Amino acid sequence: MLAINTALAGRSRLVSLSGRRDAVQAWEVAVLVGCGLLASAGVLLVDLDLRMPGHAILRSVLPMSLGLAAVPRRGAGLMMSVSALVGLLVGGGMGYSAGAGATTSLLATGPLLDLAARQASRGTRLLIAFAAAGLLSNLLAFAVRGLTRLSGGGGGMGGRSAGGWWSIAPVSYAVCGLAAGVVCAIIWFRWSSRSRSAGEWDGGPS
Numbered sequence: 001m002l003a004i005n006t007a008l009a010g011r012s013r014l015v016s017l018s019g020r021r022d023a024v025q026a027w028e029v030a031v032l033v034g035c036g037l038l039a040s041a042g043v044l045l046v047d048l049d050l051r052m053p054g055h056a057i058l059r060s061v062l063p064m065s066l067g068l069a070a071v072p073r074r075g076a077g078l079m080m081s082v083s084a085l086v087g088l089l090v091g092g093g094m095g096y097s098a099g100a101g102a103t104t105s106l107l108a109t110g111p112l113l114d115l116a117a118r119q120a121s122r123g124t125r126l127l128i129a130f131a132a133a134g135l136l137s138n139l140l141a142f143a144v145r146g147l148t149r150l151s152g153g154g155g156g157m158g159g160r161s162a163g164g165w166w167s168i169a170p171v172s173y174a175v176c177g178l179a180a181g182v183v184c185a186i187i188w189f190r191w192s193s194r195s196r197s198a199g200e201w202d203g204g205p206s
Helices: 006-011 026-045 057-070 076-093 100-117 123-150 162-188
Strands: none
Touching: 006 123, 026 057, 026 076, 026 100, 057 076, 057 100, 057 123, 057 162, 076 100, 100 123, 100 162, 123 162
């Protein structure tokens, strides 16, 4: 848990800001916790008003992928999801709430990014893995949101009728998930063949 993912570190656009050490540093834990809380705050407080089912993942995957780029360690995504859950609980106590779908994608994104990070040995694989992580996260969110709608727990997105929601949501959730994963991979990671070798991140000089 939280061991260095040397392949991911070699592809991060941010990891050069600080040297890598085997032992987890306090600032790294703070970054991961902060990114998880930022993701939960985005889900609870930010309204993009896109009127597009499934767009909530855009508010959570960006800070979580940022945390993974800044702290490329195994299990970093899970830690961010745990801190995001704490953020949701604190926000709930203050009267804020997130929809079932948004909550699902928020909590699922971190562990799925951990799985995607295992494909960092090749940039194209990392790009595809991030896209798959975003897609799967949003498909889970769609399933949960669909179940709540079928059980009568909530209306349509932005006043959209039940028939209208079901006609657009499957495609919208998939597109938003794929787009979120691809965009974050491109922003925070090098996915071309140019990357640092793994040996440079084993506590040695950069």
